[in-house]
Amino acid sequence: MKNLAANARGPCSRYSFGRDNSGYLMLEILMAVAIFSVGFLAVGTLIISTTRNNTTGNIITQATMLAAEKLQKLKDTTDIATLAVGTYTDAGKIDDQGTPGGIYTRSWTIAQLDAKNTARHIQVRVSWNRLGQNRTVELTTITRGNGT
Numbered sequence: 001m002k003n004l005a006a007n008a009r010g011p012c013s014r015y016s017f018g019r020d021n022s023g024y025l026m027l028e029i030l031m032a033v034a035i036f037s038v039g040f041l042a043v044g045t046l047i048i049s050t051t052r053n054n055t056t057g058n059i060i061t062q063a064t065m066l067a068a069e070k071l072q073k074l075k076d077t078t079d080i081a082t083l084a085v086g087t088y089t090d091a092g093k094i095d096d097q098g099t100p101g102g103i104y105t106r107s108w109t110i111a112q113l114d115a116k117n118t119a120r121h122i123q124v125r126v127s128w129n130r131l132g133q134n135r136t137v138e139l140t141t142i143t144r145g146n147g148t
Contacts, residue, residue, distance in 0.1 A: 056130070059103075062096035063126040063137040066106055069098065071124045071139050074108065080145035083120050085112050103128045119144050 077083050087109045095102025105127045113119040120143055127136045 059128065059130060060135075060137065063104055063128060063135075064139070066094070066096065066098060066104055067124040067126045067137050067139045070106060070108055071122060071141055074110070074122050074124075075141060075143040075145075075148070077143075077145050080120055080143070081117060083110050083122075083145075085110050085120075103130075113142060 074083065087107060089105070089107040090098075092100050093102055094100060094104050094106060096104070098106075106124070107127075108122060108124040111121040111123075113121045121140070122143060123138065123140045125136055125138045127134060129135070
């Protein structure tokens with residue numbers, strides 16, 4: 001009769017290679033953590049760039065609305081002759097509502113378009129500085145007054 005204690009692990013365990021799985025779990029965990037870390041870094045970068053782009057878009061929209069508001073106000077002038085030719089600027093920096101204390105500088109130029117003094121060329125420019133870069137939104141129109 002054979003000694004069963006010597007053969008307790010099975011008949012071929014003495015010669016089988018690679019069946020000891022004790023180190024694989026730690027290696028799998030380390031690889032999973034590395035993959036998830038790269039994924040989380042990508043998501044974090046995406047969130048930061050999305051926030052920055054949304055802020056920039058909001059600022060550009062506000063500047064465009066400030067320019068459009070001033071342009072429409074000048075176009076609505078009843079008598080075109082009262083729009084004196086020249087370049088004008090708001091007093092100081094303004095905010096998104098047009099009140100003092102913001103980041104925007106708004107200026108506009110009115111030029112006579114014809115010799116009969118019946119039309120004006122109006123150019124409104126809103127400028128600001130963000131992250132060390134000067135930005136500008138510029139709207140231009142030709143008007144005869146009364147919103148046309």
